[in-house]
Amino acid sequence: MGQSLSAAKLRSRRDWDQRQRSKPKSTSLICPMQAEEAEERERSSIDGSSDFISNLPDECLASIFQSLSPADRKRCCLVCRRWLIIEGQSRHRLSLNAQSDLHPLIPCIFSRFDAVTKLALKCDRRSVSIGDEALVLISERCRNLIRLKLRACRDLTDAGMSAFAKNCIGLKKLSCGSCSFGAKGMNAVLDNCPALEELSVKRLRGITDGAAAEPIGPGVAAAALKTICLKELYNGQCFGPLIIGAKNLKSLKLFRCSGDWDKLFPLIVERVTDLIDIHMERIQVSDVGLVAISNCSNLEILHLVKTPECTNAGLSAVGEKCKLLRKLHIDGWKANRIGDQGLIAVAKSCPNLQELVLIGLNPTKLSLEMLASNCLNLERLALCGSDTVGDAEISCIAVKCIALKKLCIKSCPVSDHGMEALATGCPNLIKVKVKKCRGVTPEGVDWLRAIRGTLTVNLDIGEQLVASASDGGAQDDGVEFPPMVAGQIGTPSIASSSMGRSTSFKFLGLLSGRSFVSCTLRRLASSNDCSQT
Structure with a gap:
């Protein structure tokens, strides 16, 4: 039987060769590569082993590549020339090491990746970065660029950013950190990129300090801007004209930017009426600024992190007017200037509150009971570094917070009696x-798990981490604790697009895992010593 099949295959191959020799020469314009692929497909169909992948259209193959990881894409592009071309043409996101030796490779790189719309240029802080000529060359080959991230590109100047902005007028998102260009380069982007929606600036070294600083904005981009994030700027107030002119701004985030922001917030709120998210961390702002912010009637998210001049009066003003507030994070920095009075004002007027994070504050049962009774949608609660949150307060939360799903308690005088209330x-x-x-002891955690088998409980007491869950003790990535240095909770934002764990939680989990392993090894070693004696 096998010999007859082999003979049949030989006859079919011989007949196919004769037909090919007897065929007239085709005059159609077919490249040699296409002819070879056609012959290979015909041979494979005769042998009964069709190559379905080669028959896939380029669009389908590109769609498959886009669902693969970067490492798998790199492997696939080495399979054949066709895959190499399609993989390059279908790649829209690219990250490059932006050192000075990248310049001569730019034509070759962007000849292959000619459809890139999202580009990241990152340089090591100890290396020499690309200069203006390289950035201009990139902009000439990536005119459809919509996102650009610059990190530690210290050799870029205002001239290079100006030329780039003129070539990439469709830019929608710009993020730059530790770069050396200044106000002129930033203004060039704002004047030439009307579609700009997100702007993030960190440690922009070219901005001069003091009153002589050149103002930035508003430019034509101000009308489309929705998010502005400023970090660690010596004179972040030079962005004032841009913030005031961004009438459609939704999110404003200020981290460690020097200057008196009390003077700017009244002007900002007067012009920008649709602010939803405001984040202030270690900036000079007081109740004057909070009273101005209270006029943002659409405010939903407020972060007050290490702003010691803010008191109960400012928080009360926000609570009374911002009735749509659903996320409130406060790090009082142990200043004891925000307490029950401000929290009660929030509880009375903000029924939509879903997430509350209190760090370095000393709320009592009075305010916590009010929050639990009036904020019926409260699902996430974190109490960190408080001297007043004990068993009575946890018991109050257990009775009143019907909708609560996630609870974090850190460095508070809580005992097993509080766990019993839960x-x-x-x-x-x-x-x-x-x-x-x-x-709180491991025995108390085990008892709580025995009573509520579906509840996940993580206990960290110094070096030892006890994870208790319904799946046999597997650690869960639910509620995260903020590092006390950072001063903010690690729970992911509702607007976040990340699908994985946050970096802070990975680091915390890594440390916790090491502590758990080391503790286990110590117990094993001690038991071995006891057995030997």
Whole structure:
């Protein structure tokens, strides 16, 4: 039987060769590569082993490449010339090491990747970065660029940014950190990129300090801007004209930017009426600024991180007028200037509150009971570094917070009695994380798990981490604790597009895992010593 099949295949191959020799020469314009592929497909169909992948249209193959990881894409592009071409033409995101030796390679790189729309240029801080000529060359070959990220490109100047902005007028997102260009380069982008929606600036070294600083903005881009994030700027107030002119601005984030922001916030709020998210961390702002912010009637998210001049009066003004508030993060920095009075004002007027993070504050049962009773949608609560949150306060939360799903307690005088209250309260609670609360013991956690088998409980007491969950003790990536140095909770934002764990939680989990392993090894070593004696 096998010999007859082999003979049949030989006859079919011989007949196919004769037909090919007897065929007249085709005059159609077919390249040699296409002819070879056609012959290979015909041979494979005769042998009964059709190559379906080669028959896929370029569009389908490109769609497959886009669903692969970067490493898999690199491997696939080495399969054949066709895959190499399609992979390059279908790549829209590219990240390059922006050192000075990149310049001669730019024509070759962007000849292959000619459809890039999102580009990241990152340079090591100890290396020499690309200069203006390289950036201009990139802009000439990537005129459809919509996103650009610059990191530590210290050799870029205002002239290079001006030429880039004129070539990439469709830019929608710009993020630059530790770069050396200044106000002229930034203004060039704002004047030539009317579609710019997101702007993030960190440590822009070219901005001069003091009153002589050149103002930035507004430019034609101000009308489209929706997000502005400024970090670690010596004179961030030079962006004032841009912020005031961005009438459609939704999110304003200020991190460690020097200057008196109380003078700017009244002007900002007067012109920008649709602000939804305001984040202030270590900036000079007081109740004057908070009173101005309270006029943002659409405000939904507010972060007050290490702003010691803000008091109960400013928070009360925000609570009374910003009735749509749903996320509130406060790091009082142990200043004791925000407490029950401000929190009660929030509780009375903000029924939509879903997430509350209190760090370095000393709320009592009075304000926590009001928050639990009036904010019926409160799902996430974090209490960190408080001297007043004890068993009575946790018991109040357990009775009143019906909708609570995630609870974080860190460095608070809570004991096992507080954990016992959680056994019968908070019917929707799914995750509890307790860290550095000396009164809570592993036995108390085990008891709580025995009572509520579906509840995930993570206990971190110094070096030892006890993870207790319904799946046999697997650690869960639910509620995260903020590092006390950073001063902010690690729970992901609702508007975030990330699908994985945050960096802070990965680092925390890594440390916790090491502590757990080391503790286990110590216990094993001690048991071996006991057995030997």
